[in-house]
Amino acid sequence: MLQQTGVSRVLPAYTAFLRRFPTLAALSRAALADVLRAWSGLGYNRRARDLHRIARLHPRELPATREALDALPGVGAYTAGAVTCFSRGETVAFADTNIRRVLGRVLLGRIATEREAVALDERLVPRAGADRWHHALMDLGATVCVARAPRCDVCPIAAVCRSRGRAAAPTPRRQAAFVTSDRRVRGGIVAALRDAPRGLSTSALERTIGDPRVARLTLALEREGLVLQERGRVRLPD
Numbered sequence: 001m002l003q004q005t006g007v008s009r010v011l012p013a014y015t016a017f018l019r020r021f022p023t024l025a026a027l028s029r030a031a032l033a034d035v036l037r038a039w040s041g042l043g044y045n046r047r048a049r050d051l052h053r054i055a056r057l058h059p060r061e062l063p064a065t066r067e068a069l070d071a072l073p074g075v076g077a078y079t080a081g082a083v084t085c086f087s088r089g090e091t092v093a094f095a096d097t098n099i100r101r102v103l104g105r106v107l108l109g110r111i112a113t114e115r116e117a118v119a120l121d122e123r124l125v126p127r128a129g130a131d132r133w134h135h136a137l138m139d140l141g142a143t144v145c146v147a148r149a150p151r152c153d154v155c156p157i158a159a160v161c162r163s164r165g166r167a168a169a170p171t172p173r174r175q176a177a178f179v180t181s182d183r184r185v186r187g188g189i190v191a192a193l194r195d196a197p198r199g200l201s202t203s204a205l206e207r208t209i210g211d212p213r214v215a216r217l218t219l220a221l222e223r224e225g226l227v228l229q230e231r232g233r234v235r236l237p238d
Contacts, residue, residue, distance in 0.1 A: 001017075005042055013041060017038050017039070021055075024055045024060065024061070024062070025055075025059045025060065028055040028059035029059075030052070031237070032048075032052050032236065033194075033237060035048050035051070035052045036190060036194060037194045037236075043183075043187055045187070046224060049224070050072075050074030058072075066080045066081060066090075066092055069083055069084065077094070078114075082094055082096070085130050086135075089130070090130065093121040093122035094134070095117035097141070098145075099137045099138060100112045100116075101141045102137050102140050102141045103120045103121060103124075104117060105150075106157060108162065109163050110163065140156075140157075150163075182213065185211050185214065186217050186221060188209050189205065189209060189227065192209065194236065197235075198233075199234055200235075201233050202215070205218065218234055
């Protein structure tokens with residue numbers, strides 16, 4: 001849930017989701033449509049689909065190794081490393097945006113690339129307490145060594161930081177405005193179908209969304225396993 005979504009939005013959704021699906025087995029038995037409804041408000045519905053797929057692949061217990069976690073749908077190297085470290089206490093190197101910023105500024109004088117940050121982390125992560133080490137780096141990046149206007153005056157490691165007092169803000173990535181993006185239309189399609197348990201006709205869906213991209217993006221969502229089209233109607237999958 002925290003991938004590309006802020007903590008303040010995730011906390012209530014996380015609690016509600018676990019009440020609805022308290023175990024992997026419960027999640028595996030649910031229809032994807034119900035999982036997508038429980039995911040409502042978080043966006044990036046592929047994450048819910050992947051979580052559902054993981055539960056159906058492993059309804060009793062998740063894999064134990066980082067390599068096996070990395071192979072799961074939608075997980076990837078960073079998430080696999082973080083889960084292994086925080087849930088099992090293993091000493092593994094990984095880097096999120098905050099870790100890249102802290103280690104890069106302190107040791108390189110600039111924000112590190114993901115590869116650079118993982119290499120630095122691998123060199124520095126303690127043999128014991130890797131979970132606390134990573135929590136500390138993440139918290140420092142989230143509260144003190146922030147992207148814009150870092151608070152160097154209260155930073156506990158400012159004395160050894162190569163960027164102290166001169167950290168430049170990262171160059172913002174140019175993204176299409178949400179209001180005109182495909183992502184908005186895709187989210188609108190899923191949201192409309194969440195409120196229609198029996199689905200909608202393709203014409204009704206197009207009227208509801210009011211965007212010429214509906215047909216194309218519905219096909220894309222179908223290829224991704226997020227919707228089903230049958231006999232001129234569109235619905236969320238079972």
